[in-house]
Amino acid sequence: MAACAACKLKRKKCDGIYPACSGCIKRGTECTIVDATTGREIPRNYIETLEKNIKNLQEQTDRFLDIEKKYSKLLKAVNVYQNDSHTEKKNNNIKDGVVHQEFHKQEPQENIKPIDTRNETPAAEKAKDLASDIGFLTLNATSESGFLGPSSACSIAKAISLAIGGRSGFSGATTTSSVNESYIKETMEMPFKKPTMRSGEIYLTAYKNFVHLQYPFLNWDSILSKFEDVIMRDSKDQESLFFIYMIFAIGCLLLEDSTPHTSSIYTLTFYKKAFENIGQIVEASNLTTVQAYLLIAVFSQKIPDGPSIWQTTGLAIRIAVALGLHREPYKSRRRQSSESLKAIQDLKARVFWSAYGMERINGLVLGRPFSIADIDIDAPYPDDTEENAVAIHVIRLRRIQSNICTFVYKPHKFSDNVEEIDATRVQILLELKDWMSTFPAKVNPTSTYDTNNWSIVSYHNCVLLLLRPVVLAIAKLKEKSSTRLLEWFKVFTQSASSICLNYKLLHSKGKLSYTWMTIHCCFVSGMSFMYCLWLDKSLKLLQWRSKSHIYDTISACSMILYVLAEKWPRAKVFRDTFDRMSKTVLNSENGNGEIQENRKVFTDILTHGLFQGNFGIDQYLGHTYQLNVNSFYNSLDEENFPAERSNSQANNNSMNGNEASTELYENLMNQENDPLLDFLNTSGDPLLKDIFYEIEDNFSF
Secondary structure, three states, X not given: OOOOHHHHHHOOOOOOOOOOOHHHHHHOOOOEEEOOOXXXXXXXXXXXXXHHHHHHHHHHHHHHHHHHHHHXXXXXXXXXXXXXXXXXXXXXXXXXXXEOOOHHHOOOHHXXXXXXXXXXXXXXXXXXXXXXXXXXXXXXXXXXXXXXXXXXXXXXXXXXXXHOHHHOOOOOOOOOOXXXXXXXXXXXXXXXXXXXXXXXXXXXXXXXXXXXOOOOOOOHHHHHHHHHHHHOOOOOOHHHHHHHHHHHHHHHHHHHHHOOOOOHHHHHHHHHHHHOOOHHHXXXXXXXXXXXXXXXXXXHHHOOOOOOHHHHHHHHHHHHHHOOOOOOOOOOOOOOOOHHHHHHHHHHHHHHHHHHHHHHHHHHHHOOOOOOOHHHOOOOOOOOOOXXXXXXXXXXXHHHHHHHHHHHOOOOOOOOOHHHHHHHHHXXXXXXXXXXXXXXOOOOOOOHHHOHHHHHHHHHHHHHHHHHHHHHHHHHXXXXXXXXXXHHHHHHHHHHHHHHHHHHHHHHOOOOOOOHHHHHXXXXXXXXXXXXXXXXXXXXXXXXXXXXXXXXXXXXXXXXXXXXXXXXXXXXXXXXXXXXXXXXXXXXXXXXXXXXXXXXXXXXXXXXXXXXXXXXXXXXXXXXXXXXXXXXXXXXXOOOOOOOOOOOOOOOOOOOOOOOOHHHHHHHHXXXXXXXXXXXXXXXXXXXXXXXXXXXXXXXX
C-alpha cells in the first residue's frame, strides 16, 4: 500500500492501514493519496465512497420510480372511476351475487368502449350508479372480490335503488365517490421515522383499550418486552418489528377517530415497516402465525383498502384448527400442570377464540359460511379474570350469533313445528337477556366495547337476526298473522329503533366505532325500522307512545350516517339513500303534520319503550322460563334464566338476511321472467323483495 500524502510530506513511515493510516488517525487528519492518473489528492477510500454513493443514488432512483408508478396508477384509477363508461361496466359486473373488484386492474381509459345508454331513463341510470357504487364500496371495505351474501350492503342497495330511484322524481344524490388529491398525497411513500417512546406508548394504549379488550390474542407482557427492544434497543428481530409496528399502525388508526390532526401517513409507514418483517412469521404455521393474521384482520377492519378480512380471518382459523386449538387440551391425571403450562394453554385459548369471534362476525356481515362448525369445538374459554371479562362475553355473543345463523339462515329448515321454533326463539332471547344483564360494562369506559351501549347494540343485533323470518311471515300473511307473530313483530320494530338511538348515544359519548361494519349495521337497522312502518300501514298494530318517536329514530340513524360519511367519503351513498327513503316515509306518515321533532332527550324512549299497551310475549319475556327444546342448541346452556326485564334498548353490529320460506321463493321463481325478479331471486335479500312490493303497493312516487 502506497504511503499517504501526509506521511510523505513529514518523511515518516506510513503503515498503509485502510482506510486511514495510524499516523493520520492519531493526528486527526484525512488520510489521502495522490491519484497517479490525474495527479489529484484524493481520500484513500475514494473508490469505496463513490461506489456507496452510486448505490444509494440507484436505490433512491428505484424508489422514486416506484412512487411515480403508484402515483400514475392512482391518477389513472381516478380518471377511469369517474368515467361514465366505467360506472356502467361496474354495474354489469354486479350480477348474481358476484362482484368483481376493478380498482387495482383498471384498463387504460382510451381502451374502454363506450356503452350506448341513449335508451335508458335518468332514473335507471341513477339506480345503476347507486347499486354499483355501494357494491364497489362493500368490496373496497373488505378489500376483496367475490360472492356477497344477501346480508351484504350490495344486495340491499340494488333493491332499494330499483324501488325508490326507479319510481321517484328525486333529484339524484351524487353516488360516485372519487379518490381525492389529499388521499393520493398521503399514500405516497414517506421516509420511515421511528416514533418516540411517548408516541409508542400512546399507540400501545390505544390498541390495548380498543382491540386487546375484546380480542386478547397477544401475550401483553411479551409485547411490552418487544416494545422496549424495538424502541430502546433498536432490535432487528423480525418478529418483534412486525408485531410492534403492526400495533403502531392499528393504534394510529384508532387515534385518527379522536384526534383530527393525526395523519394516515404514519399509519401507512408503520404498516409498511411491519410487512417488511413478516416473511419468517408466515412461512411457519404456528401460534405466532395465527396472531399475525389476526393483527392484519384487525387492521383491515379500520381501513377500506386493507387486506381481505375474509381471507385473513380464514387463514387464522384454519391454522388454529391445524394446531388443534379448537379442541380441549390433554390434561395429565398424574401431575398438576405448572403455572407456565397453564399460561400457555390460556394464551392458546385466547388466540383460538379471538380467531373464532373475528371470523364469525365477518362471515355474518358478508353473508358467507363459517370455516368451522360449533359442534367441532370443545376448546375451553380463557381464564375468567377481570382482564378477560369483556373478551369472554364477546365469545359468548359470537356463539349465540353463530347458533342463530344455524337456526335461521341455513339452507335446510331447522324444524317445521311452529311451537318448537317459537320455543327455540324464546330460549335464545332469554340467553341473550342473560348475556346482556351480566355484561361487565364500566362506569367510565375506555373504549366502545366496555360501554353499556355496546352490549345493548349487540343484544338487539341478535334480535334482528333472530326475528327476520317473523317479519317475512307477517309481510306475507298481513292481517291473517297470528297474535304471537304480531307480538314478535313489535319486538323486532323496537330493536330496530333501539339500534339507531344507541348509536347516537355512543356518538355523544365519543365512543362510536368508525368501521365499515358500523356503516353497514346502522344503515340496515334504519331501513328495517322503516320497513316495519310500511308493514304497519296495513296492520295498524303499532300504538306509539308518541309519533315523534318515529322522527327521533330516523333522525338518529341519519345523523350517524352523516358522521360516518364525513369520516369515510365512500359512505355517502348510504347516507343519501337513507335520506331519500326516510323523506318518503316521513311524508307518508306525516300527512296530518303529526310527526315533529321531539326536543326532549330521547332516553325516554329507551326507558319506557316505543309502544303503549300490552307488549306481549309475556311482557317481552319478563318471566322466568325453563325450556327443554330438543334441537342442535347443545352449545347453549339450557337452564333457568334470570327473570329480569332490560329497560335498555339498543344498537347493531351486523345483519343478515337469508331466511325466505321455500314456498315464497318458489312462487317468485315461477313468475314470468323479469330482470328485477331475476336479480332479487338470485342475489337479493328475501326481506328486500317484500320491501319492493310494499313500496309498489302503498306508495306513489
